[in-house]
Amino acid sequence: MSYPLGGYTGQILRVDLERKKTLAEPLPKELALNYLGGTGFAARILFDELRAGLDPLAPENRLIFATGPLTGTLWPTSGRWAAYAKAPLTGIWGEAHCGGFFGPELKYAGYDMLVIHGRAKGPVYLWIDDGTVEVRSAKDLLGRNTAETTDMVRERHGDREIEVACIGQAGERLVRFACIMNNYQDALGRTGLGAVMGSKNLKAVAVRGTRAVTVADDDKFMELVDDANQRVLKQSQAQQMMKYGTPLLVAYKSNIGELATRNHQTGLFEGADRLNADTIREKYYAKTRSCFVCAIQCKKVNRIRKGKYSGTISGGPEYEGIYALGTNCGIDDFGAVLKANQLCNLYGLDVISAGCVIAWLMECYQRGLVTRKQCDGLNLKWGNSDVMVTLIERIAFREGIGDLLAQGSVQAARKLGKGTERYVMHVKGMEISGQDGRTHRSAALTHAISVRGADHLRSLVTVDQLGYEDTAAKRYGKDKLPEICDPYGERYKALVVKDAEDTFAIRDSLIVCWYSCGWPPIFWMSDFAAASAAATGVKEFGDVKNMYRIAERICNLRRAFNVREGLSAKDDMIPERFTREPMPEGPGKGQVANLEVMLREYYRLRKWDADGKPTERTLTELGLADVAAELKRPRKR
Secondary structure, rough: OOOOOOOOOOOOEEEEEEOEEEEEOOOOHHHHHHHHOOHHHHHHHHHHHHHOOOOOOOOOOEEEEEEOOOOOOOOOOOOOOEEEEOOOOOOOOEEEEEEOOOHHHHHHOOEEEEEEEEOOOOOEEEEEEEEEEEEEEEEHOOOOOHHHHHHHHHHHOOOOOEEEEEOHHEEEEEEEEEEEEEEOEEEOOOOHHHHHHHHOOOEEEEEOOOOOOOOHHHHHHHHHHHHHHHHHHHHHHHHHHHHHHHHHHHHHHHHOOOOOEEEEEOOOOOOOOHHHHHHHHHHEEEEEEEEOOOOOEEEEEEEEEOOOOOEEEEEEEHHHHHHOOOHHHOOOHHHHHHHHHHHHHHHOOOHHHHHHHHHHHHHHOOOOOOOOOOOOOOOOOOHHHHHHHHHHHHHHHHHOOOHOOOOOOHHHHHHHHHHHHHHOOEOOOEOOOOOOOOHHHHHHHHHHOOOOOOOOOOOOEEEEEEEHHHHHHHOHHHHHOOHHOOOOOOOHHHHHHHHHHHHHHHHHHHHOOOHHOOOOOOOOOOHHHHHHHHHOOOOHHHHHHHHHHHHHHHHHHHHHHHHHOOOOHHHHOOOOOHHHHOOOOOOOOOOOOOHHHHHHHHHHOOEEEOOOEEHHHHHOOOOOHHHHHHOHHHHHH
16 A cells, blocks of 8 residues: 655664564654654654663664655755764764765665664674665674775675665774765764664665655646756856865855864964865866766765875865864865875764864864873874874774774863863864854854754854845845844844754755755745645645744754753853954954854744743644653653
């Protein structure tokens, strides 16, 4: 019997690794109607099935691989998928998104979502071949990097089209910011979900699917798809992404003084020209890759043709990799950045956390808080690219000082002490990405309120950098100009951050790419509503107000997950570097972020209390009365 809604397969695959049991269960229609897919599904399941205080590396933690109702269809940029769990790096909500082809393949195998729990007695991998699901031995895969693992699994099953999501040596060793890799170069990067796989003795998930994803109204859906593709191809920013990929941000960030340098001490880097998109395109570009049904094609492969790292060829790095492994460590050698990025992919390390924990140690070294002897005899001066590459390897294998850094910068600083905590650039335990609230006010609020920590992808706003006042006026009203477009002002930033966070909750539940709804957006909520209604046949999805209600429900439920873990307004903070140390140079010289005023307004717009907690009334109005009741129960310690 077919599932009553289009876009979905109608099945959740559950896997108990301890018992080697698998079960395909129906996707509840009410779950789809109230939570849409992806992030919405994960929020409901993790809140319902995990207890507060659970160790993220415990067998009871759920690891969810999720898709959305547009996954596997022809909607542009819908080739993404996501993973969720309680995060090893932070102990709170964990979430990571990825491009490539794994998500559509999981749908074609017949599943909207994969939910894994338990711990296998030895190393295993999960093999999904349409309706056939097996937990197989991975003893021969143990110790292999992600590329080797992918090749060996494909060779074993005699099919190069198999999609493989796997961990490398970092995940096996439970590095707190280990990632999950797919298709060699696509990473589920942040929050340490690779360590969750490692804790479960799960080396890989391999998927092959031959089924179809059907939509409810094929004619209407294809009409929307054709229009959407034309809009993608005409948008100037999308065209730039096609040529350069995300490294185009290096020059832009440098021009506005927001290119994070030497652990965010400044926003200007003297070697930026050696790392910008034009230089990479001219000297290192090899080829372009695309995710499933994506016309933007922002994925770039680069090659080092001469010098120490000659012969290195790898996907990326993205802007965040250039920031974390380059400018933030004072390094302008693109060869070293590409090599380090490649090693992160092979070993399965989040490039942002890896680069940031190294930058933190470099600043501690600069200030005399750690000695060369404590750091395995390494010279941790800014710009030492050899040491940066060496530390990537030591972190992945937990060797020497790498064993300390593998805990993440917050835990490493707590163990090291001596005032090193002051120089950790993090929010809620996750290392900060390549933005700076001093020159980008909305980024300060975005980092502070994000449920997974210092996050730039769940609500990143660029109206206060890119302007487009006509677009801003149409969306938010002329009365809010010019303040809403002012990068140095706090006014209206809570409004735009909340608006983006709500829209992105829908984006991440469908699941589609960030670059389809940046600023000015190619698609926004009305587009997502129309596509969802045509794909699923659910008329209510076509109501923009209803979609915002679903978004509010998802955002409040994720927040409730963290509140249950003990988080409150005190955790919605950013490093003092951004609030008390004025930007020392550049266009934003003298600027600091006034976070408190933005937080108060954000809580008011969310209808939360002054401590940043969703109120019983707010939750009940969103159909989350059971969540409100759960939050009222005393926390068990």
